[in-house]
Amino acid sequence: MIFIEVIKEYFGEFEGETVWQWTLINDHGMRMSVLNYGAIVTSLETKDKFGDFANISLGFTNLDDYLAHSPYFGATLGPVAGRISKGQFSLDGKQFQLTQNEGANHRHGGKLNFSKKLWDVSVEKALEQIVMTFEYRWADGENGYPGNIDAKMTYTLNNKNEWLIDYEAQADQPTIYNPSNHIYFNLNGEVGSTVLQQQLWVNSDAFLPIDEASLPIGEIRSVEGTIFDLRAGREIAEVTQSDDQQVKLVGDGLDHAFILKHENGRPDAVLFDPKSGRRLEMETACDSVLVYTANSLAGTFEIDGKVVPKYAGITMETQGLVDAINHDGFGDIVLRPEKPFTSRTAFRFTVES
Template sequence: MRVDMLPFGIYNEESYVEILITNDQGVQIGFSDLGARINSWGVLKEGRFEQIILGYRNATEVFESPYFFGGTIERVADCIADGEFVLDGNHHILDCNEGINYFNRGQNGYNFNRFDFEIVKSENQIDIIFSYVDEEKGSSYPGDVTITVIHSFNNQNEWTVTYKATTDKMTIFNPTNHVYFNLNGNNSAPVLNHEFFVNADYFLPLEADGIPVGNEKYMKRTPFDFRTPHLLQDSLLVETPQLVLMNGIDHPFMLNQKEKVALRLACSETNYKVEILTDRPVVIVYTLNKIESSIDVWDNPLQSHSGIAIETQEASNAINMLGLGNIRLDPTEEFHSQTTYRLVL
């Protein structure tokens, strides 16, 4: 396995790097210290790498994009209703960035911060260990949180992301990665032709502002039922209230913990398949329903449904809704979670 360090550009006088790992199968994956992000995942075809995720050419594109492709999403991924929560009797108010609600901390999130890193090599795997201290003074959250994000890649074409975190004060923590897949290669077509499987019996319906309604909804005989694999277009083109409300899928799925493979994405036209294994109880699936800015990704224009985000985590707004999971982080504990994305060629 080989590691190459490339400049990822300069933005506001801060320089960034991209770390490229090429395994013995000729598959190449790229990470950056800007947001501890995954930025590329290429399969060698006819002398060039065909990208199966959405990414950026340089740091300027990251900062000037309205999208968070491949970034680490911080302390609490997705949404907190009304931008507030109560923790051990203390009321905390966040800086709302989506109307009256809070989503992903926007321009102040981990996605736009530079992480320190070290590289650890072994015969069959390379780990990039990113680290960052999220100080209380720089956020509305209580406590200083020390975060480690480990991106690993091996000769079995498995990318594993591991999160570890400790805090000096009771806080909340629920990270994820904002990777978007497009197995057509180089963003050449929408993902409507992808076959999708999710090992989940329930999903959470949403309000118009993206906040979960709160009650689990059985998926049988709805377009959200992917327990039997089928093409995304077979669901996305159905006009049901929840799909119309969000212009597609942007919903939490409550994963069953019985099977090792939680999700599977496949494209018959390229014969690429990705299997996802995770210890997280929830995955938010987002089919890139809203195009906020006309940009090119891998030299092809971004369009509706150009990618599908698969974000493993606890449920959205879990701190404010009983029964949706525990995102509290105690000073006596270490947070740990792990998700593996396995590329099958």
């Protein structure tokens, strides 16, 4: 019999500090390994329909690879995930300029964002779950953001085979906040393989079309009659092979935010791999999920000695709408001292025979 367990191991050194890896194991043998650097999930092991366990996320086995490459494998993004046009925004009549780390635009919180920070970590083991708590103080003015932001997250692995992410934040002056996690899933668990034969379902009637810089054009577009209609599910290969201009724009795939319907009793998105029988259900309090099909990963680095191909994984980045601060009707990502931020995303892992 397997009992809930936590294993802590040395992973490397970063700026004179130790990077640790914690491996959380639930009663069913599901394992999640996490670093204090970037709150990065390095691996997530679940079983398939044959009872065999494999890592279903993309990640490296050493710190040097995380420092050398920036695909954001398993990492926390923020303070604001996604892109902000020209790194500029207006808040309460004041103009702010954030650092520009992708051409003229600001991406994922800037160059030294949440994914590049050492977080304070505590771990609590309970009867049915393990809870990892991460805390980091983002300093006023860092990367151009106004206000000190006390960021907190918990990762919970429970005996329902769920990974729960709870985000919290407080600020001492008005600022913007819209974090996410950039884990890449590949449910077949085979290093060097693609997700093209996996099936994706998203409970969404609308998505955000983007421009050449992957920034929203300001329109909320219906999925009706387009390849973006995933309400009945589609094989990912069907999407990547589409002639839709939006699919072509990002290298033949998805890098788009879907506005979620949030219907009670239904997940917000489902990913399914017919070969392994693994099924992933996602539910979130966020307005949208950004789905990225790893269109630009092609062969620039390796995992376990195997080249990472294009379409090696797929993300479900739950967040408020991209560049919301610069578009009317895109929702509110302002964090104010009198109103702390809270949000939950749940990933649930099951098997179909």
